[in-house]
Amino acid sequence: MTEPTKILLDESELPTHWYNIIPDLPAPPPPVLHPGTLEPVGPDDLMPLFPIDLILQEVSPESYIEIPEEIREIYRLWRPSPMYRARRLERELDTPARIYYKYEGVSPAGSHKPNTAVAQAYYNAKAGIRKLTTETGAGQWGSALALACQMFGLECEVWQVAASFDQKPYRGSMMRAWGATIHSSPSEVTNAGRAILEQDPDSPGSLGIAISEAVEVAATNADTNYSLGSVLNHVLLHQTVIGQEAAAQLAKVGETPDIIIGCTGGGSNFSGLSFPFIREKLAGNINPTIRAVEPAACPSITKGEYRYDFGDTIGMTPLIKMHTLGHSFVPDPIHAGGLRYHGMSPLVSHLCELGLMEAVAIGQVECFEAAIRFARSEGIIPAPEPTHAIAAAMREADLCRESGEEKVVLIALCGHGHFDMGAYDTFLAGELSDYEFPAEAMGEALEKVPVVG
């Protein structure tokens, strides 16, 4: 029989639990601190924004948390997601490496984001919440939350950074198709937005401003909560369905990964794929290299400092110990909008410090070159974010060609690029360039980070 191109799981093999890596780590991650008291943040501090079930997951000591059937029912609309053996890409690269990719673009929103959006909408609906608010940049997260809220009868209100709102109107169309309300941020509907617009009526907005608007509405309305698409422990937790499925899929074809590669912005896609494998690594069962790939224009792990900083750009959130370029650092406008975050998930940063993983930064020109080779051999046109993982995998495949090693390479292909075709146009027109990393600007931003501990 021909060896399969796609490795599929039956719905009966959909994971029944999310995997919580924290209890398995040799040391717990540093606590999140209240910015006023510098004391660890407790559940009470989070209650105005999040439902109790998510707060408990954020600090859970359990290794496995059962996925409610109501969430699994929605997951089954696209999960288990397929894994592919990239045979045509291997031939194109003339490599002895065996390349697999786990594809999350099959979700209705086109990325891995609904894995947590559905869970967050469920627990908020269960807590009697009527509406969720959030911010979105390019729109992957906003559309995922719009989909999830629709599934559980919640209203969804999204503040999208004005520049993206204007440049990528069809992500907004998608959110509206699923019943969400979208505002270009800064908007006239919040105090935060109006204050910005008073100073600058043509403000292009920023994620920081959009967060302020979404949080303001959630904090001032009892029936409204706020929802975050990455960074937090419970978000990473929900994404672990990806890696659990991937492990089962590789086992079906008798493979053990030598290297696992995922792109990192906030860290949720990378964590979702890698954490279940890191569990096996901690148990001494396997020993894969775990590699995060960040954009050269926003290299929080490889160039930032590991210290307490604010999670948002204007300094409203609790203090998180993470790799940071400084909360006021503004990354260059690369096309991988989902990776333009000044910090890193504290859990991913903690794993780096523990030596359980490594990181590399790649410029966007190499990423788009890799993406075109991928699209022309495998068919799928990747979103700009996972092109970073693809580029890193191609580097590995090249090394295997030189060394003759038959490494098993597993890539997180976290979404398709159907709403990012403008970036491909720019690249194919020869107009895409790399940005020189502004080390001086990072230095200035780091000086503004509060000194803690």
Next chain:
Amino acid sequence: MTEPTKILLDESELPTHWYNIIPDLPAPPPPVLHPGTLEPVGPDDLMPLFPIDLILQEVSPESYIEIPEEIREIYRLWRPSPMYRARRLERELDTPARIYYKYEGVSPAGSHKPNTAVAQAYYNAKAGIRKLTTETGAGQWGSALALACQMFGLECEVWQVAASFDQKPYRGSMMRAWGATIHSSPSEVTNAGRAILEQDPDSPGSLGIAISEAVEVAATNADTNYSLGSVLNHVLLHQTVIGQEAAAQLAKVGETPDIIIGCTGGGSNFSGLSFPFIREKLAGNINPTIRAVEPAACPSITKGEYRYDFGDTIGMTPLIKMHTLGHSFVPDPIHAGGLRYHGMSPLVSHLCELGLMEAVAIGQVECFEAAIRFARSEGIIPAPEPTHAIAAAMREADLCRESGEEKVVLIALCGHGHFDMGAYDTFLAGELSDYEFPAEAMGEALEKVPVVG
């Protein structure tokens, strides 16, 4: 165990043959005629445009034609495609009907079109052809052919109707990502295009003009052939992988369809799903209703005449016996661009005449209302074309609610709407309207159809 949401097939269950319905019909379809001699067209007439393997398939007396492994290798990048039980939609509609949809949006190009594009590219490459030309309207077909040509190392040159080229730029980006060259039609690179531009430098173009340009380049270059995305027998043939898979999928859950519904423009998606079931109907094994759904603005089967007419809008092609609104009829600019064709596949028309199927026409407002209900329950945002099938299925589900019948309804969901979000914007803004069918214009167009036989 929970009943599955998705019914998946293993790659080992990918069909090994295409199904040719013609030998099973009680009467053969009327011949295609040379417009000059009015004699049946022979293989020699088609040689300047098509490779011999496709010409032989066009007139094959065999019921099953083996799918070469080279084509099956590409099919496996997305096939077998999933079938879904629309449980959430059933609940939303409060219907006892059991609704299934076969989803072709999982192909890299996002529709069923690659099923034939890959086959056509393969046979042309095998014949030593270097380049394929084609026309495209909204861009579904052009992007499918771009993908397929890339897979077999062929060049691909696409003429896209100028109005669509300007309004939907991202389909062109997709084609370029897969290495194709796109022209806005009318273009300066053909005699046909230049002649139009001389008269009207701002011409919005038409499918007829784009066909003329693509055919001109294919006919005047020995290493270049022309490729068509619907209407012809061999195109419908290649799509029958859809229905063969669907039959296997329904059998897995022990279901027999009571009604099979697909949208029709040229007829290939509808035929692909329904022909394998019609085979069983002809054999007396099952007796489903087979229903084509056409747009009320372009109702060739329900309002046209069954007679010989040209396949293109300017009268260059052979004469085909089909349901036609007149080759010079210009349909109103509905958003389902793939259904704006003045005629119907001659094979589908022939099946109508034989009483093996029926047709209904639905306006676009009802279709988009149905699409939004579908997207909000099932997640997937459908392309404008299959919203016609969804709307017809919802009518059926409503009848079942009234009658209490538990009918098994099978829908052809032939693609996603990621490149059609502007249409959703228009609908959600309350700005979408139906067009009154211009019966007088059809009458005038039919007067221009040559009288044959």
